[in-house]
Amino acid sequence: MEFLDNLGRTFFDVEAMAEVLPHLLQTGLVNTLVLSISATIIGVVVGMVLAVLGISPVRWVRAPARIYTDIFRGLPEILTILLIGQGFYWLSQDLFGPSPYPLGIIALSLISSAYIGEIFRSGIQSVEKGQMEACRALGMSYGRAMALVVVPQGVRRVLPALVNQFISIVKASSLVYFLGLMVGERELFRVGQDAAVLTGNLSPLVLAGIFYLIITVPLTHLVNFIDQRFRTGRRKPTGPTSGLKEVTELEDKKAVGTAS
Amino acid sequence: MSTIDNKTTTAADEVVYEGSSLELEGVTLAYGDVEVVRNVSLKVAPGTTTCVIGPSGSGKSTLLRGINRLHEPKSGDVRVAGRSVLKDKPDELRRRIGMVFQHFNLFPDHTALENVALAPWKVKGQSKAQARQVAEDRLREVGLGERMDHRPRDLSGGQQQRVAIARALAMHPEVMLFDEATSALDPELVKGVLRLMADLCQRGMTMVVVTHEMGFARKVADQVVFMDEGEVVEAGTPDDIFDNPQSDRLRTFLSEVL
Numbered sequence: 238m239e240f241l242d243n244l245g246r247t248f249f250d251v252e253a254m255a256e257v258l259p260h261l262l263q264t265g266l267v268n269t270l271v272l273s274i275s276a277t278i279i280g281v282v283v284g285m286v287l288a289v290l291g292i293s294p295v296r297w298v299r300a301p302a303r304i305y306t307d308i309f310r311g312l313p314e315i316l317t318i319l320l321i322g323q324g325f326y327w328l329s330q331d332l333f334g335p336s337p338y339p340l341g342i343i344a345l346s347l348i349s350s351a352y353i354g355e356i357f358r359s360g361i362q363s364v365e366k367g368q369m370e371a372c373r374a375l376g377m378s379y380g381r382a383m384a385l386v387v388v389p390q391g392v393r394r395v396l397p398a399l400v401n402q403f404i405s406i407v408k409a410s411s412l413v414y415f416l417g418l419m420v421g422e423r424e425l426f427r428v429g430q431d432a433a434v435l436t437g438n439l440s441p442l443v444l445a446g447i448f449y450l451i452i453t454v455p456l457t458h459l460v461n462f463i464d465q466r467f468r469t470g471r472r473k474p475t476g477p478t479s480g481l482k483e484v485t486e487l488e489d490k491k492a493v494g495t496a497s
Numbered sequence: 498m499s500t501i502d503n504k505t506t507t508a509a510d511e512v513v514y515e516g517s518s519l520e521l522e523g524v525t526l527a528y529g530d531v532e533v534v535r536n537v538s539l540k541v542a543p544g545t546t547t548c549v550i551g552p553s554g555s556g557k558s559t560l561l562r563g564i565n566r567l568h569e570p571k572s573g574d575v576r577v578a579g580r581s582v583l584k585d586k587p588d589e590l591r592r593r594i595g596m597v598f599q600h601f602n603l604f605p606d607h608t609a610l611e612n613v614a615l616a617p618w619k620v621k622g623q624s625k626a627q628a629r630q631v632a633e634d635r636l637r638e639v640g641l642g643e644r645m646d647h648r649p650r651d652l653s654g655g656q657q658q659r660v661a662i663a664r665a666l667a668m669h670p671e672v673m674l675f676d677e678a679t680s681a682l683d684p685e686l687v688k689g690v691l692r693l694m695a696d697l698c699q700r701g702m703t704m705v706v707v708t709h710e711m712g713f714a715r716k717v718a719d720q721v722v723f724m725d726e727g728e729v730v731e732a733g734t735p736d737d738i739f740d741n742p743q744s745d746r747l748r749t750f751l752s753e754v755l
Contacts (some may be wrong), residue, residue, distance in 0.1 A: 365602070375615075483653065483688070
């Protein structure tokens, strides 16, 4: 019994949770979402550029994309965040003022774009060669065929992987606290952590964790639904058909043609 | 069969095509150092159909891809309407030459109509409405007027291939290339596609058809070309090729497939 009481007091102290809840909602959640969503948007844009460069038939176009990807996928997130966040502070100060927040977003974007670039690349490369060939045979340029036909198909296929990446970014965004955020800039983890230190109780952190789950879990399920929908689309219900009718289709058309 | 004697019943409102002549002169195509098509010369008169037959790996498909430069010829010359096209921009050449593939290669996330309208709209620069109109006309022409809003996966293989033919026709090509267009189809669906191809042939399209359908080659072709090991072994009228083969290779091939 004592064990359970201890457990309840340490992790699920309702009063401690209630106290930190408004702060978690108004500051932590908002900042976590701002950091993650901006890093994802920038990551998608840069990632798409990386993917298209990465599949170029020209080697010197592929190489920079490859190197970029290798670096930011290979480094620990915390290391990239610290190097960018502290290393470019002098530059950021002129541009954005004293807050390390923008640099945090940039660091997260560098990391996410490397991963997203690989996700896009695998999607684009999974599109059958015949699609590009059909486009070229119709007189489309390589770039146009990519933009109109190949890339959209590739992106659809990797939608679930993209959401997984967003989830990774949500979690990685907690590392930005290393840069020393001002009170109003603190994200879920830091808000929970502060409260936990102040009250000597882990419950605020547990609540922060619940918030993370509230963001991430529904997303995973949503994406499966979306994926299903994108893959199959709205289908036109057709009754049973007979291949034997196909020759008549041509003739019916003729009959209509002559009648009109 | 009725594919041929249909000529007289062609409806008055049907499109008549003006195919251009096509000439290959000493065309060689290679993958790296390996020459898969060697020194092929071929003349296809305007509005006629040439069928290319031969065993797998004989270079038929590669030859076809050399014509619209999906595979750039290593040497030799390709002339459309009497003029060499090897100095043209490949994209411009391909607008004049339609191609139909074994596996259709339709765009799966577009409807039949969008599949056909895409190139006239985005490549030829027609207005969206114009392109749509062209697409509707072409789809009706291939007997799919009722199926314009279907996506490829809701169509049978035969219907998909006819959409692919309509897609190529929508660019008003001067020459049509068919790369084993019926090889991926269920047996009962083959006829509809061959029928359509025979139709195009009668209406003046210049066509080069790589095919395993000997019946089609015999009935529809003006010229049959037999390729083996990257070379043209024999070429002639269907009667020459099928009834009076000259080489052992052709005789062996015919005894295998007929």
